[in-house]
Amino acid sequence: MLAGRHILLIVGGGIAAFKSLDLVRRLRDQGAHVTPVLTKAGAEFVTPLSLSALAASKVYQDLFDLTDEAEMGHIELSRAADLVVVAPATADLMAKMAAGLANDLASTLLLATDKRVLIVPAMNVRMWNHPATQRNLAILRGDGVLVAGPDDGVMACGEFGPGRMAEVPQIIAAISAALADGPLQGKHILVTSGPTHEPIDPVRYIANRSSGAQGTAIARALAGLGADVTFVTGPADVPPPEGVHVVRVQTAAQMLAAVQAARPADAAVFAAAVADWRVANAGQSKIKKDAAGLPHLAFAENPDILATVSQMGAGRPPLVVGFAAETDDVIANATAKRLRKGCDWIVANDVSPATGIMGGTENAVTLITDQGAESWPRMTKDAVAAQLAQRIAQVIA
Known part of the structure; x- marks a missing residue:
C-alpha cells in the first residue's frame, strides 16, 4: 500500500523525535518516498544529516529559503505529498495547527496543504491532559486531522501516563489506513x-x-x-x-x-x-x-x-x-x-x-x-x- 506513495514528514521537537529516524527507514523499506521537514526544535534532537541520509532526500528547515521560495516551495511541498505526517506532534505544533498560525515552515505547510494530515502526539502527561491541549485536539479532530497515539508509558522525564509517542509499527499502520481508499476515509x-x-x-x-x-x-x-x-x-x-x-x-x-x-x-x-x-x-x-x-x-x-x-x-x-x-x-x-x-x-x-x-x-x-x-x-x-x-x-x- 505504501509503495510509491509520497509522505511529507514534519519532525517536531522532543525526545521522541528519535523515533522519526526509524519511521523514515521503515517507510522507505516499504517503498514510500519521504520528504522530511525539520523544525528548529526538532533539530535539537535529530540532525538534518541523519534524516537526509535515511530519506535519501533533502531536509527542509527554513521558510525563507530563497532558492525554494522563488518557486513558492512551501506551497509545492504542502501539496505534492499524498499525506502529511507530523511525528512527533508537540503541544506547540498542535496549538499552532488549531489556531491556524503560520510563522515557520512546518506551520505554513500545515496551513497551506490540501492533503490529509496525520499527527502523532508526544509530550509530558500533564501537557497532554491540560485542557488547552485537549481543546486543541478536539478542534483538530473536527477539522478532519487524523491522530495516532499517544500511548501510556514512562516518559523521559520519569512520569507515567498518556503522552508517550506511538511506536513505529503503530504509526505505519495509521499511515497505511490514512492512505487506504476505504469508504470511511476522513471519518x-x-x-x-x-x-x-x-x-x-x-x-x-x-x-x-x-x-x-x-x-x-x-x-x-x-x-x-x-x-x-x-x-x-x-x-x-x-x-x-x-x-x-x-x-x-x-x-x-x-x-x-x-x-x-x-x-x-x-x-x-x-x-x-x-x-x-x-x-x-x-x-x-x-x-x-x-x-x-x-x-x-x-x-x-x-x-x-x-x-x-x-x-x-x-x-x-x-x-x-x-x-x-x-x-x-x-x-x-x-x-x-x-x-x-x-x-x-x-x-x-x-x-x-x-x-x-x-x-x-x-x-x-x-x-x-x-x-x-x-x-x-x-x-x-x-x-x-x-x-x-x-x-x-x-x-x-
Missing part, C-alpha cells in the same frame, strides 16, 4: 471495548467476563476501511489493534470521561461491557476478614454511557451503536434497550454459558434498528466486525 469513529473494573478496595474489584475481543475486532475493521478510530478500552484480555488511537481506562466513570473527550465523532460503537454498579463505599485500604463478619458493601449506579451519548443533543454522533449481551429473551430485551437508551442500532447477542460466546472466538448477533431485527448467522468475531463495519460505512460514508 472519526469512537469504539469502546472490554470490561470495566470497579474497585472494592485497592486489591479487589467488580467486573464481568468480557474479553474485549469483539470490540477490538470492530475497531480493526473500521480502521481497515480508512476510519480514524479512537479506541477506549477497559482492562481487556486481548491487545488493542494497531493503527488506532488507544485510550486505556479502568472504571465506568473513566470510560465516560474518555468518550466525552473523544468527541466529535461521525459514529460511536459502544461494545464495552460496562459494569452497571460500583461500590460506593470502596475501601481505601484492603478490607480484612475478621470476627466482625462479612463487610457491608453499598452499591451505586454507574453512569450510563450509551444513554448519555445517545440523548445528548448537540454533539451527538450521527450514528450511535449499542450492544446488548443477554441471556434471556434476547431480541425483546435488546429492542426495549434500544428504545430506552435512544441509540440508533443495538447489536444483540446471547451470552448464556452454553453458547460459549462470552470470551470465545465466535459470535451470533442480531442487528436491531428502527426497521426491525436482522439475525446474522454464527461466525467469527472478526467476520461480525467486518460486516458491521460495512453497514456503518453504508450509512455515514
